Amino acid sequence: MAAPLTEQERTTADLLLEWDRTRPRSRQRELGWSEVGGCRRRAGYRLAGVEPSNPGGSVQAVLGTAIHEAVQQRLNETAAPDDLVEYEVVFAGIIGHLDRYEAEPEDLIDVKTTSSRWLEHIKIWGPDRSHLWQVNGYAAALIAKGIRVRRIVIDYIARDTGEVYRWVGKPTVEAVRDALDWLREVRDADLDMLHRDYEPDGPFCGHCPFLDICWNGYVPDRDRRSVLFVEDPDGEKWARQLADARAAIKAAKALEEEAKGALDALRPNVSGKSDILDVGYERGLQWTITNPERLDGDQVRADYRKAGAKPPVTTSTSIKLGFAKLPDAEP
Template sequence: MTTDSIAENLGVPVPDLWRGAHRDDRARPRSRQRLLGPSSIGLCRRRAAYELHGTWPTDLTDNMHAAILGTWLHEGILRVLREQYGAWTELELTDGVILGHADAYWAPDSLHRQVVGHEAVEGSPLSDVGVVEDVKTKSTRALDVVVRQGPSQAEWFQVHLYAHLLRTGGLKDHPGLPTGEPLPVDVVRLRYVGREYGQVVVHQRAYDEDVTKQALAWAEDVLASPEPEAMPRDLDGPGLSIICDNCPFKTACWNLDQLADDRAPQTILAKDSAAITEALRAYADAAEVESAAKKRKAKARKMLDAADAGTYGAFKLSWSGGNPRPPEPDPEAMTRILDGLGIDIPMRSGGRTSRTISVSRIPETS
């Protein structure tokens, strides 16, 4: 049975859209590259090392529909930036060690006239500065994180590395722009587009050499690794990090095929008593902070109970819910009725209770 819905079976085979889409996605050049990519820098050193050392993915899934939809949307966005706003798109950049593809580049107006032979069309955003842009499609929830917290360090690393490669002559095999020559970049930009509703959030800043140096130092650490296992896991692991949940190397990284008794993957981090002690310290510290934060939050929530929705300083207040619920079964009443009729109450296995943890600090002795 394919993943395509069939309204009527006429004996005519229906091509499976997603099966073909996944084959197409895995054949893309970026899926097969073995140099370190800017999009991997700043994310997780072990994952980057797996890619660098050519490790075959242990977790190739065929349900990454959202990611493929994002790829298709991404291609349409770049076409608009290219055809409507004069951007140079999908520029291949490399220094022989790092290989990336910058989504969009606007050369300064003077260079644009020199290369193209005429001024930019009306409505073009060209100015006297060079701009490199990376486009990212996000779910509504992920986009909300960007709105609240701004771009991640890894995302700023990525776009700064594109700028660095352009500024150092890393453009290769381009039909329009001069290759192998430094190209001016003064501004780096991140454009986020919501996959569900098309919301757009843009962050841009002046190119910062210090950010590039940090990104290159991160990359050098991975490049020096003798094997992936020599690199630390920089994220919290399956179940705690959506990046780990979707990582093509999560089984190899977290030994998922060796887990027993439904234990969490993170148990492999508690390899000795010192690691367990450190985890207990982290748990106790976090519990104390969480308890104090919950009390402050509860008081603030009570204070806001009568406040109208609206904007207050740097904050926006909105309300949802409060609607009547539909009737629902009453287990206690059903039990009384069955007892009154002398009917045995149907039972099912209760399973096991969830394990709870108690961590307390041992008082120091003098």
């Protein structure tokens, strides 16, 4: 059995994060185009010049950085004279660093790393809004300098499988306008009123350099989101939001099941994955039928009872919030 790490010892993850934090890009304090369209509150902290409260960063991001640096090194050796590699641009006062621009055929190319699961989502639904705004912001900066951009390209690389997927589009005025509208709303808003757009226990907040500042004030030993009640202590409002949200989920689930049931009339397969079916919608339909094996809990418990033993169990804390009739409420 391996000996536990001491406080003085550092893991490989620690070393990777330490390396990443020494990079000039990691020490950048200004809002960058890669953050436009993400969390409004994080953007607000950047624009206000707030000093980060957390180191930020993640091993996944470091892996993406390593890929970028490998590509950049190779391009520096092979790029044509008019190509641009890791080129700094500024548009609407927002700084950015495009991965590369190929003068022939006038393509602006950005590289993104992701998981294979999310890559499947991108293949069907296209790039995230923030990715589209970022590359269009880069394109706008180049065009403003008199550099033609015929296409914008995003190369997605799955970190866990190595699969590469290339998305190709054209620069659009609409994407730039939407990004600038978003920036204007963030700039015009009071910092404390900007929405926290991600969950405090999720990866985006967990790796955010403003995590502690953003969620500061939550009730000790409670969910970080309890700070929302501290800021707006209106129990009726939050209870109504909970009820409305659950009603909307129930209604949406019913609509989903109805549509799935209706479309089952078109299902061509009884096992495996079907061919993609075009029904006139902007995306095709595909059925996947699996037969997973699950542990028969009832049988396991019965076998243990026969043997005069209790099955092994683990305990965990579950917090359930429901609605109940008030004692003095009308029936």
